[in-house]
Amino acid sequence: MRNSLAKFLQAIKLPGLSFLMAFTLTGLIIAISDAKVIAKFSTPLEFIKSALAAIGNAYLALFQGAVYDVNLTKGHTFIHGFYPLSETIVIATPLILTGLSVALAFKAGLFNIGAQGQFIFGAIGASYVGFHFHLPIGIHILVAALVGAFFAAIWGGIVGLLKARTGAHEVILTIMMNYIASYFILWILKTQSFLRPGRIDPIAPEVNQSARLPLLAGANFRLNFGIFIALAAAVFVWWLLTKTTIGFKFRAVGANGQAAKTAGISVPFVITSTMMICGALAGLGGAVQVLGSTYSLNTDIAGSFGFDAITVALLGRAQPLGTVFAALLFGALHAGGRTMQSSTGVPLDIVLVTQALVVLFIAAPAFVRYIFRIKKLNASASLTSKGWNG
Amino acid sequence: MSLELRGITKTFGSLTANDSINLRVETGQIHAILGENGAGKSTLMNIVYGLLNADSGEILVDEKLVDISEPIDALSAGIGMVHQHFMLIPVFTVAENIILGHEKSSKFGVIDIDAARLAIRKVSKDFGFEVDPDAIVESLPVGIQQKVEIIRALIYEAKVLILDEPTAVLTPQETDELLKTMRELKAKGTSIIFITHKLREVREVADQITIIRRGKVVAAVSPTTSEGELASMMVGRAVDLAPVKHKHQIGEPILVATNLTVRDAMGTAIVKSVNFHVNAGEVLAIAGVQGNGQSELARALINLESHIEGSIKLAGAEIRGSSIYDSLHSGIAFIPESRELDGLVGSFSIAENLILDLHDQQPYAKGINLSASTVLSEAEKRVTEFDIRLQSVSDAVSTLSGGNKQKVVIARELSRPVKVLVASQPTRGLDVGSIEFVHERILAERDQGRGVILFSTELDEVMALADRIAVMYRGEILEIVDSGVTRGELGLLMAGVVTKKASA
Ligand SMILES: Nc1ncnc2c1ncn2[C@@H]1O[C@H](COP(=O)(O)OP(=O)(O)OP(=O)(O)O)[C@@H](O)[C@H]1O
Ligand SMILES: [Mg+2]
Numbered sequence: 001m002r003n004s005l006a007k008f009l010q011a012i013k014l015p016g017l018s019f020l021m022a023f024t025l026t027g028l029i030i031a032i033s034d035a036k037v038i039a040k041f042s043t044p045l046e047f048i049k050s051a052l053a054a055i056g057n058a059y060l061a062l063f064q065g066a067v068y069d070v071n072l073t074k075g076h077t078f079i080h081g082f083y084p085l086s087e088t089i090v091i092a093t094p095l096i097l098t099g100l101s102v103a104l105a106f107k108a109g110l111f112n113i114g115a116q117g118q119f120i121f122g123a124i125g126a127s128y129v130g131f132h133f134h135l136p137i138g139i140h141i142l143v144a145a146l147v148g149a150f151f152a153a154i155w156g157g158i159v160g161l162l163k164a165r166t167g168a169h170e171v172i173l174t175i176m177m178n179y180i181a182s183y184f185i186l187w188i189l190k191t192q193s194f195l196r197p198g199r200i201d202p203i204a205p206e207v208n209q210s211a212r213l214p215l216l217a218g219a220n221f222r223l224n225f226g227i228f229i230a231l232a233a234a235v236f237v238w239w240l241l242t243k244t245t246i247g248f249k250f251r252a253v254g255a256n257g258q259a260a261k262t263a264g265i266s267v268p269f270v271i272t273s274t275m276m277i278c279g280a281l282a283g284l285g286g287a288v289q290v291l292g293s294t295y296s297l298n299t300d301i302a303g304s305f306g307f308d309a310i311t312v313a314l315l316g317r318a319q320p321l322g323t324v325f326a327a328l329l330f331g332a333l334h335a336g337g338r339t340m341q342s343s344t345g346v347p348l349d350i351v352l353v354t355q356a357l358v359v360l361f362i363a364a365p366a367f368v369r370y371i372f373r374i375k376k377l378n379a380s381a382s383l384t385s386k387g388w389n390g
Numbered sequence: 391m392s393l394e395l396r397g398i399t400k401t402f403g404s405l406t407a408n409d410s411i412n413l414r415v416e417t418g419q420i421h422a423i424l425g426e427n428g429a430g431k432s433t434l435m436n437i438v439y440g441l442l443n444a445d446s447g448e449i450l451v452d453e454k455l456v457d458i459s460e461p462i463d464a465l466s467a468g469i470g471m472v473h474q475h476f477m478l479i480p481v482f483t484v485a486e487n488i489i490l491g492h493e494k495s496s497k498f499g500v501i502d503i504d505a506a507r508l509a510i511r512k513v514s515k516d517f518g519f520e521v522d523p524d525a526i527v528e529s530l531p532v533g534i535q536q537k538v539e540i541i542r543a544l545i546y547e548a549k550v551l552i553l554d555e556p557t558a559v560l561t562p563q564e565t566d567e568l569l570k571t572m573r574e575l576k577a578k579g580t581s582i583i584f585i586t587h588k589l590r591e592v593r594e595v596a597d598q599i600t601i602i603r604r605g606k607v608v609a610a611v612s613p614t615t616s617e618g619e620l621a622s623m624m625v626g627r628a629v630d631l632a633p634v635k636h637k638h639q640i641g642e643p644i645l646v647a648t649n650l651t652v653r654d655a656m657g658t659a660i661v662k663s664v665n666f667h668v669n670a671g672e673v674l675a676i677a678g679v680q681g682n683g684q685s686e687l688a689r690a691l692i693n694l695e696s697h698i699e700g701s702i703k704l705a706g707a708e709i710r711g712s713s714i715y716d717s718l719h720s721g722i723a724f725i726p727e728s729r730e731l732d733g734l735v736g737s738f739s740i741a742e743n744l745i746l747d748l749h750d751q752q753p754y755a756k757g758i759n760l761s762a763s764t765v766l767s768e769a770e771k772r773v774t775e776f777d778i779r780l781q782s783v784s785d786a787v788s789t790l791s792g793g794n795k796q797k798v799v800i801a802r803e804l805s806r807p808v809k810v811l812v813a814s815q816p817t818r819g820l821d822v823g824s825i826e827f828v829h830e831r832i833l834a835e836r837d838q839g840r841g842v843i844l845f846s847t848e849l850d851e852v853m854a855l856a857d858r859i860a861v862m863y864r865g866e867i868l869e870i871v872d873s874g875v876t877r878g879e880l881g882l883l884m885a886g887v888v889t890k891k892a893s894a
Contacts, residue, residue: 243759243760243762244758244759244760245749245750245754245755245758245759245760246758247760248742248749248750248760249749249750251738252735252738252742252746255735255736255737255738256731256734256735256736256737258731258732259731259732259733259734259735259746260735260746261694261714262692262694262714262724262726262732262733263718263746263747263802264713264714264715264717264718264719264747265715265746266713266715
């Protein structure tokens with residue numbers, strides 16, 4: 001018990017400290033970009049006081065926008081205060097799925113930059129099945145989600161196949177495939193079958209009621225069944241990696257492809273099937289976004305879910321549970337950032353700065369170790385470089 | 391410059407790798423350190439070089455206490471090291487590798503590759519090395535790469551040079567050259583700590599020998615001590631340096647290679663239309679100087695190479711062109727040349743490495759489920775059967791010593807039904823005790839009627855184990871001779887000189 005706790009602490013040490021440093025630096029940026037703080041520059045004590053106040057206010061707003069809002073509107077109960085938390089989870093849901101996609105690829109020694117494109121194809125598939133067909137409740141959701149995941153699995157599988165057959169690098173391939181997917185969605189939204197009746201802008205019809213993921217906390221909250229799908233996917237990835245022969249092959253190829261090959265494990269099989277499963281996961285993210293949150297397909301459906309996924313997977317050290325936590329943290333940053341902007345005037349983009357700093361510190365563990373005088377950390381740093389070796 | 395270690399202790403968890411070690415190296419002395427795999431030799435040297443920090447103990451240079459917590463401290467104290475596993479960047483040139491990590495040192499100021507070139511030429515001339523500063527490291531033979539490491543140490547004016555198993559990967563000629571270099575360095579006053587498993591080298595070149603067993607110094611002896619005595623002091627029991635080979639009936643051909651050609655990615659033939667066979671119950675050694683196509687030939691036998699022509703028949707069935715998986719499971723056990731790169735997944739546990747090939751078969755797999763408990767219990771059996779020394783089968787295989795790593799590979803490969811054992815440099819880097827074990831295992835396979843194809847650059851090993859010896863030279867099999875051949879004849883053959891008629 002104590003041993004596993006120690007292991008857990010060891011595991012979150014580097015991401016935790018990176019986060020701490022990112023927040024500290026972001027705080028400094030918030031303070032020095034505040035005109036009221038700068039105005040007090042001549043009186044040091046006042047300056048520090050107002051700087052701390054500015055940082056405190058911003059982070060308080062961030063918290064209130066991400067977890068619990070104490071300023072209830074009239075007539076609202078205690079429960080309504082949790083609206084921000086619901087938003088955090090709604091944003092985190094697709095991010096968990098795309099994050100798992102990148103994390104699984106890491107485990108097999110692949111760097112999947114393509115979650116964005118895979119997400120788009122998942123969203124397209126789910127949207128089409130969602131608005132075009134009329135199926136019984138439950139079955140409709142299942143079919144729409146599976147079709148989305150399937151489309152994306154093919155999209156990811158193409159990359160796997162190309163790499164396995166020709167040795168082309170998956171990073172280049174997935175970046176290119178992302179471009180194709182972004183333009184593909186622009187085009188398909190202008191086709192007759194996707195145009196919403198009565199509209200000329202690129203937006204698809206809303207999916208039928210029967211295809212929508214059930215809301216979990218009533219109509220006032222957007223919290224929906226998608227989070228369970230995401231959590232189930234995390235359990236699935238954990239099970240696949242640790243309990244199955246397929247996961248064994250994935251990990252073996254990821255850790256030492258040459259030895260795996262020498263022992264008779266088919267590396268092309270591993271590359272192709274990994275990319276298909278990664279595609280399916282990211283695609284499920286797109287499906288969940290359409291079926292549970294936006295209900296319709298639009299050009300900006302993927303936002304930055306596919307790119308944030310890389311950070312999320314890194315932050316989660318490519319572990320399923322870690323990825324879930326990292327995605328929730330990112331969801332909180334996004335949800336809270338909006339409130340921070342509206343109530344304190346600190347721009348939403350500052351959240352991006354925080355995210356960027358987190359990546360920076362995670363990618364430079366030696367620096368974090370130096371700052372905190374840590375002698376030896378586990379070799380989590382090798383994660384990034386390993387992805388490139390594939 | 392003299393170096394003295396006092397009471398050096400280093401633990402890894404519950405394991406004491408160095409247990410209050412005392413050692414004194416005099417100026418201009420070649421001091422050999424002998425010990426089994428895992429005895430703690432590299433650990434001790436890494437402490438002296440600042441890569442590891444001791445839990446307790448002192449290091450004195452010229453009787454003065456020095457504080458070494460990083461390699462840079464060691465370098466400035468005049469201590470240089472050539473590691474067991476080279477630390478060169480393959481795609482960099484020699485000069486670039488040599489200034490690596492010192493780009494800002496006051497000696498060169500800004501990155502000054504010309505100064506580095508000059509310095510390399512000077513050191514090369516002083517010691518009679520022939521190293522081109524502008525050659526790309528990966529294009530150089532291993533022996534030269536090692537000289538680059540030595541030059542790197544000398545350029546930073548190392549007065550104490552640590553050589554951790556420098557001869558493990560060298561050809562006999564390269565080894566002789568290295569020993570010569572060591573004597574020259576010694577004549578110029580450099581002190582050398584020399585780690586090796588080859589007793590002949592120690593007796594040839596060392597002034598003083600310290601023997602370490604399980605982290606403790608157990609003896610300090612002179613180089614006149616016999617090989618047998620040294621071996622038993624290292625291992626703690628009597629060791630058979632020459633394995634006993636029983637006479638027995640040799641069977642029918644079990645693996646037949648006909649017109650086998652292996653090409654590299656550019657289409658150049660590395661193995662040129664070779665013909666050979668191995669009989670059941672026989673050891674066929676494929677001898678030759680490193681780099682004459684043996685590695686590629688060995689890999690081709692399980693279809694690990696991509697461009698193979700000709701025929702490989704195993705018990706009458708063609709296996710050329712099969713998948714690696716099918717080749718292995720049709721009855722070939724394969725011990726790869728590099729256990730670290732090709733044999734083991736370092737971050738995987740010992741138990742996982744033992745089933746790298748069998749993980750999707752009964753009894754480990756039930757459907758797609760991998761039975762963790764079976765994996766562990768079967769691992770325990772292998773560990774007992776092959777006497778693998780470890781703390782837990784769940785530990786990463788990378789924590790094992792070289793000899794025990796090799797035992798993991800051998801245990802895995804011999805737990806399938808096997809008709810032919812292909813072993814490539816199976817004792818490279820192993821201690822005398824482990825070598826004895828591997829040799830016994832190989833002969834046991836032979837005695838049980840399996841065909842063994844042994845690829846080895848070690849003359850002694852070839853002579854001791856083989857029933858017939860094929861000598862490879864420039865991708866061809868020059869001759870296949872029987873085991874009555876002399877060392878001298880074999881040496882000449884390996885150099886490409888054909889002397890007598892082929893016997894098989
Ligand atoms: N970083 C480490 N963590 C845990 N154990 C280690 C570590 N490094 C070495 N060991 C253990 O310490 C012991 C001594 O290892 P060391 O590498 O010094 O042996 P060695 O004498 O150099 O062996 P070899 O002849 O195989 O090179 C071994 O049991 C090894 O498994
Ligand atoms: Mg060693």
